Every structure is written in C-alpha cells, then in structure tokens.
Amino acid sequence: MSDLLLRELSVAAFDCPVITSGHEDYDRYRKVWNGVADRRPAAIVRARGLEDVRKAVVAAARARTLLAVRGGGHSLPGLSTCDDGLVLDLAQLNDVVVDQEAQTVEVGGGALLRDLDQATIPLGYVVPAGVISHTGVAGLTLGGGMGWASRKYGLTIDSLLGAELVTADGNRIWTSRTSDPELFWGIRGGGGNFGVVTRFKFRMHPFGSIVAGQWNYEFGRTAQALRTLRDLARERPRDFTVTLTATASGLGVAAVWLGDERLADAMLSPLGELAGAGTGTIGPMPYLKLQSRNDEHFASSRRYYAKGGFWRDIGDEAIAHIVDVVARAPTPDCEIFAVQLGGAVCDISDAATAYTGRNAGYYWLSEPVWDDPADDEACLAWGRAAARSLSDPSMEGNYVNELGDAGADVAREAYGTEKYQRLARLKARLDPDNLFRLNQNIKPAGTAAV
16 A cells, blocks of 8 residues: 555655655654654655645545644644554644734644744734644644633634635635534534644734742642642632642642733732642743743653543542542653633533533643653553543543544544534545544544545
8 A cells, every 4th residue: 555655646746855764854754742653654745835735635545545644743642643654744834924903823734832822922912722832733723722821712723713724635625604614613623534724814812921830739738739729729710720730749730820910929829828838939921931831841752641531620539539540650750630721711602613621620631751661551551540530520521632542432432422423424525535534533424434
C-alpha cells in the first residue's frame, strides 16, 4: 500500500517537500509531541498552501492509505502520525491575520497557540484557548478548547465564526452559521472527522490585565485543601479560574483573576490558606508568560497518557480517590489535574455544538508524565486505573481532546448516543469512506467503512 501511496504522491507533483524514509530530515519530521507515539509513516507532506493539502488528501484517498493530519502534533494517543501511511504536516500554514476594526482574527490550520497569542495579546485582545503554548490551534479548537479565559469568554469554539476545510473528495468548502450550519455544528467539538481545516476565523475579545496566584501544599494537607478550595471556588465570579495538580509530593493550586485589579487580592489570597500555611505567590502576570509557564513540563518527546472526565463539583468521593491514587503513583510526574469550568461555558446550550459537557464545573485528568520507556507499562497502567477510580463520581460525556486511548467506544461515550448518531450522519455525507479516521473516530452512518 505504501508503494501505491508513493506513486500517487509522485503523480501529484507537489511544490512543497515530500519527505520519505531516505530523506535526511525524515526522523526530525516524523516525531510528534508524545514520545510514546514513535511511528514511521511512508511519507510526510509539508504543505505550503491549500493546493498542497488538496493534493495530499486526494493521493491518500486514491491509495486507500492511512492519513494522519498534524497541526501541533499534540494528539495524546498519537493520532497525528501513523505507520506506513501519509502524514499531512500543516506546520507551515501558520499565518495569523488580525482585523482590529472587525475584532476578528484568521488563523492557519498549522498555527500554534503561541502564534495566535503573540498576534492578539499585544493588541489588547484574546481568543480563549488552552494552557500550553506549543499546542496546535486546529486540534484544540476542533475538540472544544478550554483554558484560562474560558470561564469569562467561553470555549475556543464559542469564538469560532467559520472555517475553511478540504474534504475527503479534495474540495474546498467554507462552513459557518450560515454556510452549511450542520457542519459548523459538527466541527465545534467533533474533532478532525470531517476534513482538513486549513483556516479558522475567530471573534476576538478585549483583554486587559491578569493577576495570578500559585500555592503548594504538602501531601498530608491535600484532602482538606481540596475541600476548602471547592467551597471557595463556588463563590467566585467568572473572572476567576482555578486549577489543581495533585501528586505524591503534594497539591499545587494555580488561579487567575481577569477582572478589576482592585479586587484581585480579595479573590486570590484566601487560596493561600486552604489547609494551613502553604507556600505561594500572587502578582501580575503577562498572559504570554501564563500560557507558556507549563511548556517545559509538557515538553516535546516526553512520554504522556491522559484520560479524564467531568465533575459537577469536586465531591468528597473524588477527593478521597485523588489522595489514594496519587499516593501510589509510579513516577514523580504522575498527576491528577483539574481545571475549573462553568461561567461562560455554561451560557451556551449543550445541544448547540457537538462538544459535550457544558454543565460541568470541572474537567479532570489522570495524567502520568514520564521520560524512561522502561516506565511505560507502569505509568500507563496507573493512568488507566486512576481514571477508572475517578470516573465513579463523574458525569456522562467526555472531552475528546484529552483522551489517551482511541477505539470504537471512545467517541460514543464522549458524545452520547444522540449526538454520536447526528455526527455519524454528517460523517456519512462528507467522508463516507472514513478517510479521516485517525482521530476519536466517528464512523459514517449506514456504511461498512473502516
């Protein structure tokens, strides 16, 4: 099959680089963020424009081969690469064009969050997105997109105005609320199931100062600190967002205040007294620094797994599970992470987009991070076991961007029956042969597709 793919790529006569196993840059460009996903594609097309994307899609379809679409390459289960198939690398499609008068921004399908933030933040605007600056805009957006500004301005998809896609038949289409609104519903949470997004258009939001706080608590104080944190967070307005990271060494709490600076200390300082005196700081923080401060911890080529779910609140049962599982972590960076939701995320009906989980108060992750391949078995087993434990008090539905496993049941469980069936009908219209299956896959309705 790889021979057929290589013939199709040769016939396509690309103007951009096509990298195969004999190329001096092959090992450089086949690598993705998660070091666990060490795969060897037959070819990598480093697209420079829309026509390159179209040719790559057509070549993969004709060769009936695996097609992995890579923006930032942050897919946890390694779905932005493959063995023997084609990787369509969008990294060079990273233009970001701001229209200040219209308060909109257009973003290429290969742009990273830092590309978006560096273009908008200095002008006094923000598009709410994730919390790691080397994440790809495309993958983050198509799954939903949550981060520090989401309680104030909603998910990333809530600022999406439209998108340009190349579909499985090689055609270019535009989708928005008025142009194929059913597809626009589907791409807001449905992942990369419907085509290659080459361009996004977002609404920007006025953005001012940030005050951030960070505190660390010893392991013995974790349970009480979490109970106090839960009660404090319930009372905070949507200008406030908190995250927690529990490990075997203790609890890390981080929070930001995006409102009136005069209220920042009153909103943040009580978090320094969650369970006795914790060590921490409060102070102004540039947004670009906030977005990049975890980049090193989640650096490329480290080894990752994650599985998560939604909580309405941090219940006592969940707290007991957190303390229990982190005490048994096999490596120091095995962690349970949670980010506060609510606020503007809940302003939109759960039925309005494919994303499922609007009514959640938190999203949690069982998230082992490690470096030595010898620890793979232990860390993966811990991550899955911790997730099973934390799933007991969780809501139905899930967030497809943060799932380290892939398979037939993952998407069904994430979306629920009604949404999954609607997405499957949309898939059947746009990708009946399931060319775009390296994702949390939605199988086309009424077909025998792979």
